Amino acid sequence: MLDLSDSVHIEKKTLFAEVVLPLPIAKNYTYRVPFDRAADVNVGKRVVVQFGKSKLYTGVIISLGEKAPEKYEAKYLMDILDDEPLITPQQLAFWDWISGYYLCNPGEVMNAALPAALKLASETRISLNTEYNFDKSELNDKEFLIIDALEIQAELTVSEVSKLLGQKTVMPVLKMLFNKNIIHIAEEVNERYKPRKRSFYGLNPVYRNQEQLKELFEILEKRAPKQLDAVLALLQLSKQKQQVTKAELEEAAQVSTAVLKALVEKEIFLVEERIVSRFSNSEEDAESTFELNEYQEKAFKQINQQFEQKDVVLLHGITSSGKTQIYVRLIEAVIESGKQVLFLLPEIALTIHIIERLRQYFGNKIGVYHSRFNDNERVEVWNKVLSGEYKVVLGARSSVFLPFNNLGLIVVDEEHENSYKQFDPAPRYHARDAAIYLSTLYKAKVLLGSATPSLESYYNAQQHKYGLVELNFRFGEAVLPEIQVISIPEETKNKTMQSHFSTVLMQDIESALEKKEQAILFQNRRGYVPLLICKTCGFTPKCINCDVSLTLHKSTGKLHCHYCGYKEDVYAVCPACGSVHLEQKGYGTEKIEDELSLLLPSARIVRMDLDTTRTKMAFQNILSDLEDKKTDILVGTQMVAKGLDFSDVTVIGIVNADSLLKFPDFRANERSFQMLAQVSGRAGRRGKKGKVVIQTYDPHHRVISQVIRNDYAEMYQMEMAERLQFKYPPFYRIIQLDVKHKNAEALFHQAEYLGNALKKQFGDRVLGPEFPLINRIRNYYIKTIILKIEKEGTSMVRVKNILKETIVQFQTEKISKGNLIRIDVDPY
Template structure:
């Protein structure tokens, strides 16, 4: 990185700026600063540069110096975009660590870290803000031209606007229009997060006067008695609760929406729209001065004591043990000390009730940051963190990139979740591990929370690297759910299976429905049938782009590929032998839903999987329906295991546990326990003991026994020796390298060459190359090389330096043509 120059520049001093471009290039580029920009340029500010022949990019200044680059002639910066830095020095150092640790480039980290509106480039798409009311009389000439052009063609690229205005420097104009909310960035148009709104009623303060109220009643009873009933019902409800919702009022008074509207038109009532949580939490809501239970208080004390010596503490508490209240107490402590807090959640959309709970305590001090917000909102959160307006930030994994400068506490809820790991594109980082490093830079404390911790975190806690606090009982003394294991084999022999449902599960479902309770059924595969097979010649239709069989979806009557999105019409005749004897094998959530409709025609059944939650707000609408008891049975994939908290869900059915247990992965038992325990934890969370039915062909399986006894420690102890013997985490580090090419033969030679080169340095620590489970995706053939390194007596920094050198040397050979190499550090 270039040396920093003195900020007090002489007018004619020639400065050079080293910048980070949002591209996968190995080195930062250096540009010459025009004299007139000497005082404007600064580290952390955005600048507009030309890279290549004609492409324009927003770059971040990483260093300023007076030495010109030796190998090439520096081009001039085109524009400085900011009055003050938008990226801090701490962030730049964090980006560099991420790039080094996860074997990628700083430009790739920048591309992931910055909201789209802060990194406009030539091909970025611009459109008018559909929600904005534009007063064209206030636009200057260039803005008017752009708005006019967008009226004719709704989407323009930055390159189009360069041509339209006849000038290269258009970013200041676009930035100004973005700040005024005139334009939108295309990346965020397809899906915009919309909070659920609820209407609340307020009585006009005029009628607080007794005389006015008597006059109102006399008038309404004479002309509109139903309106009088609605006002009376409002007065009664308002004495019992601070806010009266429109729905509550209609239910209590029997009034229709038209009656409420009539009272609103007369200005008797005012109707106010408010954002509310989509998840059921009100009954369990916390009073501002809530008391911790004895178990919670003991855990909090343990955490506080550990924080005196340890930087990271693991809170291991059973499902529904009240971990959130402990987080709130620790957040309060950090805020009293004047520190910022980062609260990470694996899936923001799944845990909106946490947002509402925290907002109750911290009000406008809390910000929310995740990919479902539109770009304007994300930039706003970025700026508010930069300006210290948000003291607490609640976010998904990308929140680790926000510009904190005084971080005191990081909470990682459900720290075991695979959602914290980014798989594509680079950086392939784990937000939990990145957050621990980030906290270390600020001398902040980290609390990891989970009912089923990852083995790595639990190992670190047991070996003394992390502190450990535990809660072994549910909040409020609620019992853990009763778990019953049913043998599918036995029930099939007795002929008591109804389709995919055992007699035990069907009886429990019917009992729950009779009691007006709700049921969640878990099947970790979407679609109707995973495989279509010809009974005569065993032909199975496969994806034309990937090496996977196509899954039949009844709702679309098409065969779908779940890897690349390819689909084709379903077959009625075998294309191989001409037979009409085609049958569907296996079953997914769609088939479960379909068969339940036949078996329980009166039940209201819904499905929650990737197919039903693609549409905007579809996920929130499903949760809303479940909360308001418009759904009796919810069928879903692993989505149903995360964050659902409903009072009346008393039965959980796991249709086939074997699909989890038999997965060919060294983490299969750990993941199966986590999934089964988390799904089971959705049952009986409000005073009623729940019931979980696990259907399996192997009821004696060790992991199922451990789930029944809720014995995480036994699972850990039974697995950890195998991890050590077979050289897996937490004893060894794993780096996986996927090599991809469109030609299978060339891929074979490339992968073998790389493996030989790596073995020269690392010997038998190099395993492969081998084809993964799915060996072709989107027409790219894939081979994987796995490297295992012991954690002691070896420098992982040197290891990664050697891997970079081997990849670089390979890329300089003719053999590398058409090849993509994707290193993945700590693959999960």
Template structure:
């Protein structure tokens, strides 16, 4: 009786939970738990709470206490959504570190970390999943009402559904409908995922009888010989494999799709369309018996030995040295030891390309995670990582937020890439640096790989903070590409340049095409023409929201702003002076593609930039076409520089190197070297030396010489001297504050006030405020304050705490009205 009384007493405890809300608030809010829910409360579970007068949110339990908040009366939570926690303790520790390090709030980290389906709120939009056939007989009354309403009105908010059902808490109902695949979360509407489907062919069981089959052949050979070939090819294929797709049958038999269709209509063959895995076909054979080269074997041993001394190691391997094969061997080792592995890639384009290679080794135990997946897919990956079904995760920067339980290795491929840095919204984190902290938390090893490492990583390896391994020869003995620098000024003078293509580049393109080889052309600007200018009055169309010129896109016939997305019709008459003499200046990838089609009408030309790869499968379609030689020339922005590996590409053309070299940024030389070296590395990767043509107005530039000599160490030494002199990373840490306001006059006073307050604490470490390169974006004027802090003898946690206090104090003044202050730690 006493034990029962104690249990009842425990159930009647008054519990409070501190929760993380997906909002920009500085302190976590505390709620009260109804007695009947005491037994369900756990850290990491989602709860439904009311915040403010009427807004409903999904929050995460961060802490359980019996202590009521001192300053306000705690509201009751409305519901608990999960049977098991969806966020683990390690993730909460990671979120806290990110918020502290990057000077943001933990709610902003939660917003970035969780797929939107896991954080439903009042204004979240819901729509029906059009790819799911709903069996209405399985729906309960409330689900039926919601489906009916969504068929009448394609999109409803959570608040609309609450009004429809006449109840406040609808999150549990929507959670179940989401899990049944009935609804979609509207944040992902634009890029709706379509399952990969294939048509599979089977022979009518009647013809398993030999006599029936002979009779069929005798009829088909007389009346439809192509159909007879198809049936024969089916029988031959069926001896080797369990399933036969329609495409495989067409290829093996040489019959047309019409011939196969005829057999299906005669019911000789049956066709069934099936959804197949995005990652691997169930019957694919896994290949893991590749041989490492002697250089790779040495590097692998050095990495394994290095990990006994250091937890973080930099692998500096030249392009095409076979770094991916080393990653595979290390991943295999970790998976065999029962550990999870995170393989980070900077671009979704690389993710889709490399997963095709990795799937052969890890089959269904590999998950893929990036922002182009819709919410249903991302939640599915989240759950499979949480339950340990996925041992390997391949993903872009957001995959650092997944709920790993036993992480053993993190591979950060192309660790130098700027794509690892999130610029907007907060948290403005760098996934490479976050991965190093994550590795430390889990006691996992971190391998940073690059042919052109970031200065910071090379500095840390040079000083012994990281381990260091080099791989200096290309796999298979392939030579480094031959690089030729061509002066645009010289060719213009001699009149040997055609449009934007020098005679050297055109000759090499013609030679490659004649040999049935492929060409990649790099121009680091998208669009058709960056500027339209009036020849009479020099008028240039500008964005109405930002201080930038509009870029002309021929495909849409409109002028586009690449900062805010504003578009307007391209003028035929100058709105300033009425002149019709409007001229296009500069050129982007769209113009490169257009002019190549005129110069090489028989070549198959494609373009890879943000405009052609907006759809989820846009990258993959272009890469597949290049791999299967349906493209002769691919023109693209820096997307083409990143990790692509195609046997047929022998010529690379860099159309204008100057746009990389003449950029006002302390990292300009480092970035230019990285891009030029990475683009060059796409040439001649399997069995044949490639050719790279660099077109420039400044052929004697130091960085171009370093690229030709493949001399990263010389670049590093010269850059380090300059950075030490001018107080830049890796010797100093940078923190930037952007202050934004719609009135430039008010902004001036706000920025000056903030800079003055910061100088009281940090003296001449505070620089500015100054206008950035683009001083107005989306109608907000911007001023930037830069702070430089030496690495030795200063406590960065104290520095950041002081910056938080200054911003908080500023936000309490009347002067701050209408302004936005955005801190950015390690901004470049």
């Protein structure tokens, strides 16, 4: 006879969940699932778990089974946060690949992938959403207690909320408040992206009736003749264009804002706010429909043909060739097929015109995802991507982690950009390479677009691993700019330099200003002067935390470290010898702006670098002013080379090209070509002839010659020959290990020990340990070990396994005490 108690026992199988936690730990933890929650658990759901003695974390279930962990007793899951899985199977497979390829821990990948609001922990901070009005009477007792406390104290941690409510698990309560948009849950709340809006005026449809319009004219003629002028001007402008702005109306009617306001209050005029592009005055760009020209049409057909054979296609199109319009046509086709599109951009803040342009075509089907959103907004985008509501997502590198359910196409715009590489913290992934792997999980296609492709991508295209499509004609009437190289030594010898500007550059700028045109000046260094030096003893102020000299910033009147943020006052007297003869060497964007304002006092000059774009909406304000012609000259760092598209910029000045060309990096020539070509491409984009002036100490440098001739092919061939000879990508894979320690002597012994251990495994493929260019940052001394692994005939999986084992073995030795090891796969 069957024992009924055994029957119950058999039905209630004990489940164990493998959970990834947002922590840099090498292995995932396994937790026991309570019997009464067995039906609720599923892979991809978030759970609340205890880790350590008292800390609570939100983890993600990555597998379920009946096998208990052998080495420790499994704790129980404390709660399950989701009704449906929040993480898709493809995402979990992607996380696993990122962790394995870039040699980082699964928790580090989870940390990068999930918005902070989706990974609550004991120390996560909670704050009120002050922009949202809610009715307190609708809150339950626990929610009311939390809100009451937040009205007294600006922030609470999850641990503090737990004490307040007298219970351990408070995540579900906080989740409810978050879903109601009452609280912010975040490590930090960043500024919010706001599209640019303009008011457009129209006549109330009531006055389409001729009799009523005539009656209105008679009334206004007697009582408000200025208002009548405005009505007549609007009627005239409406015949010429569909949209009439406030500025256009005021200028045409010669009336004030008060007149227009009165007409709106009387409901004679109707005002509609619309999102507009910050970057183009062209009526053609505002249209939601367009026709591809013959070159674009040919490229579009070739891309589709290549997609039949290849999963990845490289679109090599010169600057201003109309690549965005080809992207739009491809996206339209993918959406019609019912699939989603990921559109990757290197710098969201500088490519807002693409976002706004695509929004005109795809409306509410498009979502934007980047670091300038707060966590509530990121979660909203996350959920809309997961549900399929967003068909197109535009984002920076982190958007590769979004939960797509039916991805059909990934567009990587400006695929050569270094901004796609994450340097710190781990995972140190490259979004372009990660996107290509991501596409294989969905069987999607990838289009890489660039005017100056990375050598790796172009090499893959030449080897027929990728498809290749060329677009060598600028869109419309735009022509490539004229490029003139100026020898700084020659100008200095002839005494024709005005401060840091050659005669040619100054004449071109002045000529552009006379024609009401604009100029952009590029200098690859921010600050006022990079070096302060005592002429008597040679003393140079250095950072107390890093092995770098301090840079003078005139705006703050202080010396700054660009690595750790340390600041100190400027010296009037040398602290070493007491001399008053302190000399400023070099120049940055701040000094360029300062000296240009002395030479051109009537010009409106604005600087765009890291120092001027820290505040809310700073990027947008600077670029809006340039587009609205409130700025004559823009001075900037690499930011000015990325994605800017202005009709009236006709002069580009590269103040000192040598800061790019002479950098100690095997990619220096490639990146110099890319940067110079991209900066040059900002000129003459709307049919106006552009001029680029490159100032340099080495006018005969081969890269400058290649940029002038727009000869990417020659640059590629010469660089590839050197890469092969000296064992660099794309022929070799590079893995960089930075060993860090606060004690220089301890670091020396540790780095030597690890280096020798690696040489036993990999032989002469190991270089170092050596001090890097900057060998101390934030009080940590650094030594670098580099592995160069040949691609042909080598298993990178085996290489990485041996490397991990060697590092783990090293970290178990007494000699490794106190160090940090930073691993970077494909570091450059």
